[in-house]
Amino acid sequence: MILNPSFTVDPWCIRATSFDLNLLAQTESVFALSNGHIGWRGNLDEGEPSGLPGSYLNGVWEQRRLPYAEAGYGYPESGQTVINVTDGKLIRLLIDDEPFDIRYGELHTHEQVLDLRAGVLSRSVDWTSPAGRRIRVTSVRLVSLVQRAVAAIAYDVEVLDGPARVVVQSELVANEQMPPTDDNDPRASSPLDSPLQSEAHSSHAAWAELLHCTRGSQLRIGCAMDHVVTGPAVQQDVASYPDLARVTVTADLSPGQPLHLVKFVGYGWSSTRSLPGVRAQVAGALTAATGWDGLLAEQRDYLDDFWDRADVEVEGDAEIQQAVRFAMFHVLQAGARAEGKAIPAKGLTGPGYNGHTFWDTETFVLPVLTYTSPDAAAHALRWRHATLPAALDRAAHLGLRGAAFPWRTIAGEECSSYWPAGTAAFHIAADIADAVVRYVRVTGDTEFERTVGVELLVQTARLWHSLGHHDDTGRFRIDGVTGPDEYSAIADNNVYTNLMAQQNLQAAADTTHRYPERARDLDVDDEETAAWRDAAHGMYVPYDDEQGVHPQAEGFLEHQSWDFAATDAGNYPLLLHFPYFDLYRRKVTKQADLVLAMYLRGDAFTTEQKARNFDYYEAITVRDSSLSACIQSVIAAEVGHLGLAHDYLGEAALMDLDNLEHNTRDGLHIASLAGTWIALVGGLGGMRHHDDGALVFGPRLPEGITRLAFTLFLRGQRLYVEVTQGSARYSLTDGAPMDVVHHGHPAQVIAGQPLQLPIPHPTPRPTPTQPAGRAPVHRRLRRR
């Protein structure tokens, strides 16, 4: 693990107070700015050195052939991979003809600050050039959350020790040269060489534009820049080429006479609009930009509103306080303005997983957005709905009914080339259904339910019904599928999958009943809904009476244990050091699977089962997946292991700030960041919402946390929950009284009358153990 020692602990910002080339790529991901439409990694203004240059537009991808040494029916032939679009961030600088490059000369101070309330990334550098010229460069960068197509940079340069001629080169660069990547890590990206073909370029005054089209996917991309320069500028020049546009400002500076430059960048893209159409779109965006001060003010207003809804207050553990705000900020950035596009696993912070969206968007990210920014959740589900034609085709091609949503995709087509951990992971259908049910339950958005929800539920229920079958004892079995745990595959009756499918089938039957007209449109009749209910009712959930635990899937408990004692620390993640065949046939799990089932389908387990199952799976779960710790935190809290819950919360929260998976360079783990909220609200807050009845809470804090407070929106009402060591306080701003359940006891919260309830002591239980060397870092031992 490489800790970034330059990050300071601060409640409302992430501050790096020094510069380390080895940590650059990670830092670029942490400092990425995005509005869900445009993503800019935190690359240095001057472009070099860089860890991984990255500018992304949500939904812009290129085709990539998926090769197979041995072909098979149903294998996708072509994948989609996110591309690094035209880089609009670049502002290069020369001091008396010497490039400003912090690898040379002397770096006195280097500070970068991501301000979570202002929504800007600031940078301040004090540097002496190899020729002895000392300068200060400061820049402030934003990707507008309000103006979706606009980003901007305020760039100041000042000479400190005497006059110098400076040249500022503000550029747009397409087809940037990319560093080589590790071919053997399936989690990394597969960069494409020069994915952009020039269609047009032009420039005049301080303005320039580049227009490109991708070769295979035929997406047209425009990027333009404009500038406002103040200070003792002596000369301005502009030029454009197919892959480069440059505005050059030359100035003779003296100490105390800084040069100020504001760069406005507009992006636009389309799969259908003409070249003039995209040019006009980009130019229009830039023209409408409200000036630097306007952009800054709008950004802060937008975020003030967000934090008012979504802030989670943590007292007693300053790192967690900072980390949850960092997490919420990036979850917002990933989903805020995705509008009609997916929320990728890395957001728009890096090219990891080729920019694909997986099940974790629905299962980890959307719950957070649903309770805090429901519009963004609705947009994400509308995107899924828009991909239904591809999912219906895919199911038909696989010989199934309904919709087979892709395991990984950008535009809706299956991009997984390894079917045992891709196509076979059908649970994504139920995860989408779960997100639909939750969104409707929380928001009461019947328009969404009617236009989007019903169809998603129907087509996923059809999938399950065609995928499973009744055995001769009447049990409904789902054989040969892969659950969440990626160290198991192609097993019969995965408990998570079966329970989630059960809920999916039941929800589809219930919902079509409420929307008979939509049911008719979708050719759903009473026979079909009855069949769904039958399947749900008969759903087989294997359980081992003798051991008193649920097997993750049938046969799992009989498998050989993994030899954890013989597994060196350097052999994690296991997938890079052991073959799948061996992982799949052993009792070792990469991530919460059965434990996740106990969270999302907590209603299907007794308290005793939860405690026993948790202990059992704790001992074999290695957490090689970033999706694990947050869920383990939730169930640890529920069964009473509060210290462990705190530790796992820490792991989820610090996944990227501490680079725990060693691949933050490729982008942030948006789902794990969302999991920070889940661990706090679902874990320490004990919030559950299994049916349309009351919100259920079981709040309880670990020793190291003295106060936790969060806000939830339920059907427009605002519930504020504050938890301390001894009690919890529920406050409703206005509206009708709200039913809640507190530690098993029903209660009613009335607007303006906060309800304070005591927290009972947990049942003491022996602390479970983790595989050798895989215990989480204890929060109380962590010192920065």
Place this chain on the structure above:
Amino acid sequence: MILNPSFTVDPWCIRATSFDLNLLAQTESVFALSNGHIGWRGNLDEGEPSGLPGSYLNGVWEQRRLPYAEAGYGYPESGQTVINVTDGKLIRLLIDDEPFDIRYGELHTHEQVLDLRAGVLSRSVDWTSPAGRRIRVTSVRLVSLVQRAVAAIAYDVEVLDGPARVVVQSELVANEQMPPTDDNDPRASSPLDSPLQSEAHSSHAAWAELLHCTRGSQLRIGCAMDHVVTGPAVQQDVASYPDLARVTVTADLSPGQPLHLVKFVGYGWSSTRSLPGVRAQVAGALTAATGWDGLLAEQRDYLDDFWDRADVEVEGDAEIQQAVRFAMFHVLQAGARAEGKAIPAKGLTGPGYNGHTFWDTETFVLPVLTYTSPDAAAHALRWRHATLPAALDRAAHLGLRGAAFPWRTIAGEECSSYWPAGTAAFHIAADIADAVVRYVRVTGDTEFERTVGVELLVQTARLWHSLGHHDDTGRFRIDGVTGPDEYSAIADNNVYTNLMAQQNLQAAADTTHRYPERARDLDVDDEETAAWRDAAHGMYVPYDDEQGVHPQAEGFLEHQSWDFAATDAGNYPLLLHFPYFDLYRRKVTKQADLVLAMYLRGDAFTTEQKARNFDYYEAITVRDSSLSACIQSVIAAEVGHLGLAHDYLGEAALMDLDNLEHNTRDGLHIASLAGTWIALVGGLGGMRHHDDGALVFGPRLPEGITRLAFTLFLRGQRLYVEVTQGSARYSLTDGAPMDVVHHGHPAQVIAGQPLQLPIPHPTPRPTPTQPAGRAPVHRRLRRR
């Protein structure tokens, strides 16, 4: 199914009496000549038209990158693929400047005959050129079974209707242009473009040579030709180029004055020897060639000896008589002189499966060779033994002990890129052990056992011991592996695998006990052999008491049935029309798996179990594998379904003559051909050999076969078995009396005193059914 109507039924030859361009590629495979070292497809002498040009040298391959869209630990990065080496078969002909090409002009007669006793392919053509010149071309081709490096062609051309000038061009061509192949059929080959790099070429008089080296695998290949010309030749010319050598003979022919040309071709290759070394080797082979008449005579002597040992006589079904001889001839050709190299799945008859060798060599081909040509069986097992270093490395890389032999390979390294049906099919280890045990049991070859057998048994036993584990009830489980059935994968406790592993472990313990010195060399101690015996003793063999059948693997019986009624005939083979995930999770089997276990480990099943299991699996086995019918024939015969046994025998026997799998173009199915012998000797002859005791027979003929006779060699003794409808007759040529078991009754055969025993009537049982549309063709309904 495309039947080749031009094949006539003949006891000792395959005769094609007409020419059909659509059947050309299949015919080339059927008429392939090989000695196990050199393979020449039955391409027309003049090279064009051709289905698939093919000249192969056993062990000559090129590297091929195995691409993965998603990489994984332990995936082989590089594969091996057989290449089409320098073509020495070519003899082009011009008549008055017009190329002899049977696609043009008028073809009066075209006959090809593969003579199974002479070991030659003859061809006779009567043709009138577009310009009106009528000629007769006859050629006789052989690949010497005696002189391993030599092939030869006697080529005659005669003008029939008046004088003409003919030009005969005898060529060597490297890097022949290949037809495109179907990328989506995993059973086909992946041809490499121009795999041969020229190193040298030369020519003088009627002699020429080409020397090449492969790019990646760095194998040096030499090919040379020499000629004897008789007749009214007026001029001879010779030339050589990097990829071409040509001897040209020009003659003015008149009717009655044919031109005779004999072409001798020598091949040599080496991974280590120098260019001069390989040149000398090839030249030496040609010089030593015993002239055309000498080669012909040697060939016939060699085959007389083979047929004396190996012939199987069938009366009452002439097609089967022909087919079993065709089968035995090709099994001989594949294995005769492989000497230190593998016996590939296609022999040297085509590039199918990239020239790889699989488990079926040990399980299907070696049993036949062991009882009829034991030296060839020993060579094949010595080749396996020579690949032990790669198998030990592979096991270590996979985290296992012992040897993990490759699922598919040419030189010993794993070339399977799809691990669920490759690496996971660990049963190959037990199949090799089974072949070792059988070879030693049959031959008593203790020198082989000591130098080769012990080590193969030890290293495979080690694999099993590290692959399985004891569960808490003491059962030894082997989880997450793939058995023979390729429509299932990654299952726990595959019955075939577990029973074969059990035999492997037991044999290793027994054999090391007999060779304590070898055991010491291999670091085998008493603890280790005790552990093997323990594992064998505790081996878990799942059985379903309620249904009274063995599941193919744990959980199999609970899976959903395949909907055979809804599966069109055009959707077979299923693997080209349905995804693996769906095949794997259903009750549908591609091939005998549990049924194969009942043959090879017949001692582990009761008669009643065999009958019930057979019925059960008959109903779900689609025989998309060519390895299935012969085994189904064996067990059908054992449980009393004699008509069905006859039908499956027909399917196995006619696999290539009738092109039943539609891919004979890529090469013959050597294992299915060997399976013809298995179906006759093991099926209708009922021969079993489960322990070191007596040979067991249970002979019984179906209605359509009146007599079956075959010879077996057991520890040097020759046993001749003749079966008729009512009785069986056992004759021993000389030596000590031999114990046999006839239909359960022990008996002794004394040399010179044939023993005739009556055959009891079978227990009548209802005929089992096959999946809709997948019943075998009834022998009694087949009319040609």
